[in-house]
Amino acid sequence: DARVTQTPRHKVTEMGQEVTMRCQPILGHNTVFWYRQTMMQGLELLAYFRNRAPLDDSGMPKDRFSAEMPDATLATLKIQPSEPRDSAVYFCASGLVFRGAGLGNEQFFGPGTRLTVL
Amino acid sequence: ELKVEQNPLFLSMQEGKNYTIYCNYSTTSDRLYWYRQDPGKSLESLFVLLSNGAVKQEGRLMASLDTKARLSTLHITAAVHDLSATYFCAVAYGGSQGNLIFGKGTKLSVKP
Numbered sequence: 001d002a003r004v005t006q007t008p009r010h011k012v013t014e015m016g017q018e019v020t021m022r023c024q025p026i027l028g029h030n031t032v033f034w035y036r037q038t039m040m041q042g043l044e045l046l047a048y049f050r051n052r053a054p055l056d057d058s059g060m061p062k063d064r065f066s067a068e069m070p071d072a073t074l075a076t077l078k079i080q081p082s083e084p085r086d087s088a089v090y091f092c093a094s095g096l097v098f099r100g101a102g103l104g105n106e107q108f109f110g111p112g113t114r115l116t117v118l
Numbered sequence: 119e120l121k122v123e124q125n126p127l128f129l130s131m132q133e134g135k136n137y138t139i140y141c142n143y144s145t146t147s148d149r150l151y152w153y154r155q156d157p158g159k160s161l162e163s164l165f166v167l168l169s170n171g172a173v174k175q176e177g178r179l180m181a182s183l184d185t186k187a188r189l190s191t192l193h194i195t196a197a198v199h200d201l202s203a204t205y206f207c208a209v210a211y212g213g214s215q216g217n218l219i220f221g222k223g224t225k226l227s228v229k230p
Contacts, residue, residue: 043206043220056217091160105149105210107218109161 002026004110006092012116018080021113023092024073032075033093033107034060034067043091049075050097082117089114120145120211124221131197131228139224141190141207149210150190151218152181154203161206165192197228 005024013019025032033048047057047067057067064083069075079086093107121144131137141150149168153161165174167183167190174181178201180193190207204225208218 042222045217048217093161105218106151106163106166107208108163109153111160 004092004094004108006090006110006113008113009111010114010116012118013082014118015083016081017117018078019082019086019115019117021077021090021092021115023075023077023094023110025075025092025094026108027073029094029096029108031095031097032069033095034075034077035091035093035109036088037091037112038088046077046090079115082115084117087115087117120147120209120219122207122209122219122221124205124207124224127222127224129224129226131194131226133198133228133230134196136196137194139192139194139205139207139226141192141209141221143188143190143209143219145211146185146188147209147211148185150183151208151210152190152192153206153208153220155206155223156203164205194226197226199228199230202226202228 004026007022011019031050034046036044036046044059046059048055049069052069064079066078089112091112092110095107097105123142125140152165154164155161165181170185172183178195183190192205204223206220206223208220211217211219
């Protein structure tokens with residue numbers, strides 16, 4: 001049963017600490033997305049990768065957030081230093097995107113990491 | 119800039135009733151997705167609509183897409199409590215980039 005996995009599922013930390021969230025996309029998917037969900041802002045796209053290369057990270061606060069994909073089975077999202085306003089659920093999603101095709105673009109979401117920054 | 123608007127944002131309905139959730143979007147796109155999210159859970163893909171006039175049905179839910187009107191609807195027939203969840207529509211943009219813009223979601227509560 002192929003699915004996106006994320007760790008940790010829950011993280012409570014203090015302001016100023018570094019937080020690293022990890023995601024394992026579905027095997028064979030070529031695109032990985034990071035989203036943040038809050039009550040106020042809804043679902044926001046932070047960054048995404050195609051074939052491990054970053055395509056867009058304009059949704060991320062660049063001074064404290066960084067996203068990487070060291071290999072095809074691992075994507076990471078790091079916050080350093082964390083702030084209380086970063087408290088949210090962070091979702092990773094993966095998909096198989098074909099250039100110019102009518103298929104693809106469907107994104108499969110992981111279970112999320114619920115982050116609380118005190 | 120592509121905008122996706124859902125309405126209503128909150129919907130309380132009685133079991134057995136019918137209702138429709140609307141999803142409007144602001145620029146051309148021929149691909150639209152519906153997701154369901156239960157409280158504290160992830161987003162689960164419900165429907166993929168890939169062309170004008172596409173209609174998909176699963177149980178008591180039916181989704182349709184009118185690309186000319188830039189409108190998708192999610193129709194609920196004879197609602198049951200198990201359908202209580204938040205429903206998101208998402209519109210593909212940027213050609214083959216694979217990006218989706220999500221609506222704010224419709225929180226559906228079905229009461230006995």
